[in-house]
Amino acid sequence: MFTFNHFNFNVLDLERSLAFYKDALGLVPVREKEAGDGSFRLVYLGDGVSPFTLELTWLRDRTEPYDLGEGEFHLAFTVPDLDAAHQKHQDMGCICFENPAMGIYFIEDPDGYWIEIVPEKK
Numbered sequence: 001m002f003t004f005n006h007f008n009f010n011v012l013d014l015e016r017s018l019a020f021y022k023d024a025l026g027l028v029p030v031r032e033k034e035a036g037d038g039s040f041r042l043v044y045l046g047d048g049v050s051p052f053t054l055e056l057t058w059l060r061d062r063t064e065p066y067d068l069g070e071g072e073f074h075l076a077f078t079v080p081d082l083d084a085a086h087q088k089h090q091d092m093g094c095i096c097f098e099n100p101a102m103g104i105y106f107i108e109d110p111d112g113y114w115i116e117i118v119p120e121k122k
Helices: 014-025 082-092
Strands: 005-010 028-034 038-046 053-059 074-077 096-099 106-110 115-121
Touching: 005 014, 014 028, 014 038, 014 053, 074 082, 082 096, 082 106, 082 115
Parallel strands: 005 053, 074 115
Antiparallel strands: 028 038, 038 053, 096 106, 106 115
């Protein structure tokens, strides 16, 4: 049987991304790995509830933004209070798409990755 473990986003500015994910979603580092020669650093972020992690990969020699293609992929998070989350993200200026009819919206991280925010099912 297969179970989910982690998902990866490559980032240009690791510190900026760590701050964004902490502020926007409350994610904090739970594990890290750094190359002996300093060529890469991996930081796994957790939500403190589920075992699933988001791996942020920083490559020392990468200087240009990553090509995210058509942008037809995303990571999704549930939240108990959609209105409060929406207000927080609106204040942060990171909402990139809203679908009120479906009751969802998306935020965009500093590297252009989209994250869907979905209300918890009651």
